[in-house]
Amino acid sequence: MTNVDIIFSQLLNCYIEIEYDVKLHATRFIRNKENLKEKKTCDASFELEEYFKNGKTDFSCDVDLTGLSEFTRKVLDETRKIRYGRTITYSDLARNIGTKNYRAVGRALGNNPILIIIPCHRVIAKNGIGGYSGGVDIKARLLEFEREAPF
DNA sequence: AGCAGGTTTAGCG
DNA sequence: CGCTAAACCTGCT
Numbered sequence: 523m524t525n526v527d528i529i530f531s532q533l534l535n536c537y538i539e540i541e542y543d544v545k546l547h548a549t550r551f552i553r554n555k556e557n558l559k560e561k562k563t564c565d566a567s568f569e570l571e572e573y574f575k576n577g578k579t580d581f582s583c584d585v586d587l588t589g590l591s592e593f594t595r596k597v598l599d600e601t602r603k604i605r606y607g608r609t610i611t612y613s614d615l616a617r618n619i620g621t622k623n624y625r626a627v628g629r630a631l632g633n634n635p636i637l638i639i640i641p642c643h644r645v646i647a648k649n650g651i652g653g654y655s656g657g658v659d660i661k662a663r664l665l666e667f668e669r670e671a672p673f
Numbered sequence: 674a675g676c677a678g679g680t681t682t683a684g685c686g
Numbered sequence: 687c688g689c690t691a692a693a694c695c696t697g698c699t
Contacts, residue, residue: 591696591697593697594696594697611680612679612680613680613681616694621694621695622695623694623695623696624680624694625677625678625679625680625681625693625696626696627679627695627696628678628680629678629695629696629697630696630697631679632679633697646679647679647681648680649681651679653679653680654679655679658679
């Protein structure tokens, strides 16, 4: 059975929905919705809250990546290693996992079901910010937050 | 098979 | 500089 938590992020001014059972399945942004009821039961919810509140740098929750291709999992794995406040380009990430294919990397990241916890917002283009499945404005916010947060 | 993608780089004005 | 165009490889029809 799968459960759904909901937390509110002041920074992003939107709710975040967290889907999980024993492992974490997905996180989604919910924009333009007022007055949702927050519900925090799983670790990921508390960790996310800590992230927004105190700049928590790493997440311990177990993520479920079944259903994704091996290549995609490799990309997401590598993405998880990017430390708080750091960024890397699509092509560098590609090189780290032993391929030249930066476009495929972008494609794989677009498939990331678990935003923020798998920090695909830290992967940027060489000349510019690149894209983000949750919306580039959110990506920009997150990057700025990690760069300037006074923790 | 074909096509588009969260890119990149070179080449030209 | 800014724009266009071709190339890289993966995953969805």
